Structures are given as structure tokens and as C-alpha cells.
Amino acid sequence: MPELPEVETIARDLLASIVGARVASVWGSGLALRLGRPVDLAQIRDVAQSRRIVDVRRKAKYLLIEFEAGSRNHAPSSPGILIHLGMSGRLLVEPGDKPRPPHTHVVLSLADGREVRFRDPRRFGFVAAGAPIGERSELAALGPDPLTELDVAGLAARLVGVRAPIKAFLLDQTRVGGLGNIYVCEALHWAGIHPSAPAGSTRRRADALLAGIRTALELGIQNRGTTLRDYVDSFGTGGNNAAALRVYGREGQPCPACGAPIRRRVDSARSTFFCARCQRRR
């Protein structure tokens, strides 16, 4: 499942490759994506067709493709398309004359002959338009982005009085936007915090926690994302971060910090990987 570093990698690549390009046409498969909802192609055409792409950026695990505003728009954020890759979504930039792969659901055909293709075999992804894009409710519901919007004091304030385990707190997108299971396990190991510690009890260590989160995410971005199964970048290439993971997927292997065997626990059907020596319960 693509997480923040994977989405950031795609956003940076798209920023370099498609900004300035004009969308000639929009195509859709007609099949529903997340929650069985159909994609509103008319709305996507309305913001994208015949318009130039002016920015590509990431907010939490969402990708935003922004378009020139046209005459009627003076809002601080431009009209745009919001994309979430869900479980298996891919966003590929390919020549228009290359056959579209199966499970392609939305295509932006660029005037220069290339296509931006959203492909999603499991159809948990999401593609929708907004004008301005920044006002979509999906974005408004998100907590601060851990790389760009969160500081130590802000994180500490959010932790006050929270009894839920720190791992659940970090996975809750309304508390902090953009973290998923892999990078939460990694961040807690970097910070030396036990995954089941009550979130409120880690408040005084918010500096170590934020540093751990950023280290885990930045390493992921540097390595162009973690590919365990499905994730590929916009060129169709996997990321290199799996080899750099310290605990995730490493049950029984020695902790890179202390050598004790990494443990795995399952809660709410998700695996938690941690080192019982480096991440002691206090």
C-alpha cells in the first residue's frame, strides 16, 4: 500500500515531467473506485480539459494535480484533481501509443501525446476534481502533514490526554495526516517508543517522536519508496527502501541498533514490528 514517501516520490516525478503540459482529453473506464463510487468524469473534464497543469503536490497520502485557473477563479488554490492510490493504485506517465494496461480507470491525455494513466486492479483508489482543489472535504478532514505542517509543540499538544496506543494515534489520519503501518513501525523504532505506549504518555518525548517520523519518511523518499508488492513510481519502477527498513517485515532478524530479535505482533489485523529492547514500555 503506497504511503507518504511513495506518494511524494510520484509527486516529485510528475512535477518534473508534466507541469506545463496541457490536457487534451479525459477518459474513464466507467467502473467505480473507492467505496463503490463512480468517478465523476464530467467534473474532472471541467477542471482539466484544455487546461495547462501548473503544479503537482502531495498532502498526506493524497496527490494533487493543479491546473491554471482560467478567468473565473481567484481562489488561493487552483482547480485540480485529487488522487489517492488506495491499496494498489498506480499513476503512470506513458506514451499515448503504448497500449493501456488492464485495470486503467482514468486517463488524462496530454496535448504532447503522452498519457497520465491511473491504474488500479483492486479499485480502492480515488480520483475526483475540485475547484478550488484545496476545499475538497477529504483534505479538510486530515491532520497536519508530518513533513510540512507539524512541529514538536504541535505534536505534543495533540498527544495530551490521548489514551489510545501511540501506534493507533499515528495511524489516525485526522490526528496526523499521511502515516501508514510501515513508516509508523519504523518511526517508533527510530524514536525508541513502544508501539502500545499510551499516546499521552509520550508527550514529553514528542521531539524524539517527530524526529523518528521524519527520519523514517525522509529515508523512504531518498530511496524512492518501499516496494513490498505493488508499489511502482510513475515510470513503473519499484522503490529501494525495503532494504533500508529497520523493523518492518523483519521478524526474528537482529535489531540494527542492539541485535535483539525483532518481534511481530498482530493487532486489528495489522502487523506491528518492534524491538522489545530498544522500545521498552515505561
Ligand SMILES: [Zn+2]
Ligand atoms: Zn533493538
